[in-house]
Amino acid sequence: MLRALEIRDILIIDRLELAFQPGLNVLTGETGAGKSILLDSLGFVLGWRGRAELVRQGAEQGEVVAEFDLPEGHAARAVLEQAGLPVEDTLLLRRVNTGDGRKTAWVNDRRCSGDVLRALSDTLVELHGQHDDRGLLDPKGHRDLLDEFGGLAGQRDKVRSAWKARSAARKALREAETKLAEMRAEEEFLRHAVEELDALSPQPGEEAELDTRRRLMQQSERIREDIAKAQAALRDGAEGQAQDALRWLEGAADKAEGRLEEALAALSRAMVELDEAASGVEDCLEALTFNPLELEETEERLFAIRALARKHSVAPDELAGFAEGVREQLARLDQGDADLKALQAAVEEADAAYTEAAGALSDARAKAAGKLDKAVMAELAPLKMDRAVFATQVSPTDPGETGQDAVTFTVATNPGAPAGPLGKIASGGELSRFLLALKVCLTGGQSGLTLIFDEIDRGVGGATADAVGRRLAGLASENQVLVVTHSPQVAARGAHHWRVEKRITKGQTLSTVTALDAGARTDEIARMLSGETITEEARAAAEALMAG
16 A cells, blocks of 8 residues: 655655555646646656656756555565565655666665566556556456456466476477487497497406506517526526535535534525426416417407597496496487387377366356456446447467466447457547446455556546546545546545645746645535636535535
8 A cells, every 4th residue: 555655856846745545545636737747756666667857947856755555465575575675564665866867766775676666566556547558458467357357366377287287298208309319310320339349348457458468478579588598597507406416415414413404404495495486487488378369369359449448438448338328328219219109198198188277267267258248337337338348358379378368358339339459449538437447347355456547537527427436436445546537526535635736936836735624625626616716506516526
């Protein structure tokens, strides 16, 4: 609810403070007095796009401050949270326009963008009038309005969920088809790679073993000759001489009276060591003995392993794991058709679920449209538009998360005349009454709204204007309604009344707004009835209007 509006140096307003109340708030005054400036100022602080030049002549900057109540659960709280702004029970909006055209805004004393202001305004205020391109005249919002009127939020949620499931199923199918196509493009390469890998069957660690074996065989011819000489020296030389020495010393030991025992023991140990050395040399010679073809075979396999590793950009020891991965890819490729069939079945199931949910929502919208048309037509009769026809057109459109329907409010102002969009067919006065009738029907059961009607009674008078006033008062019973009006019948229904006047002070034209008490209200409504000169008859008529 709008609690207060403070305006400084905007157009022909130098300083103005207004405290609005719940119920029907009426603003009256002569044409050109500045009533529209109040709406321009409110629109400015709410971020609406309007006049480019707002600063009062001679002032450095213009400023507008608006104060709103935010009860628990108000939609503006979510906007504030998303924008990272303070959330409090009172919402204070402030916007400044400098003389050079720069605009700066604050929300609860924190800087914010115009986009945030506009997002907040969508939750705070509804403006209705002949130039209302943000509300009832905007076809983009007609579907939401119809759904709200019909209580179709639950069905819309089902459609939204079905649409998300449908989109997810289709995405999964597209991704699987793309991946399978990519694998099929490489299928020949993958199968050839598996054949090569299976034929070679490389094992972890094998490349290092082959490399060691190859180097040993390459060096064996050169070292074998030296090892063979060492073997001959051990067997035929050192070992034989050691045995002769041992035999000769053993024959002399009895006569040496123990002097050779240590020598004999050392020589015996040396014989054992020589024998072990000779055995080791023989083993080495045996190991260095190989088939000449073995080197060729070892090199061939070693080079094949290394070439295959380079081809697939992996380490030689990783070829076995790489081969397993390729086999898994081929298995998935072979399984691909079956997987695609399952995904296609899921898409068909999701399509059917969406079609069913969207179809049910379309049927519900058609029924709600019929109820809305009937309700609006009932409201048009007291507004002297009983010959006009209002119709909610529900037509097919591309499927989406909100269903498969386009909704447009259409009117035909006379029997037999072609129907068309609400904002293009109705004239000024007719449009105002259409908007009022539609809003009365759409607002049923809602409360806590702030609604602004800009000269919605233009072009009507008498009983029709009285009907307009009664309906505005009805809307205001559960909401806050601000009305800019020239109609005494509408003004008489107000719970709170302000008069807008234009005065010349020190050579400057300024607009002022005065809150009217009961007596002043009578005079103002009498002026609206009779003109410049207020007669007792006009006062009596004004009192009668206010009493009725």
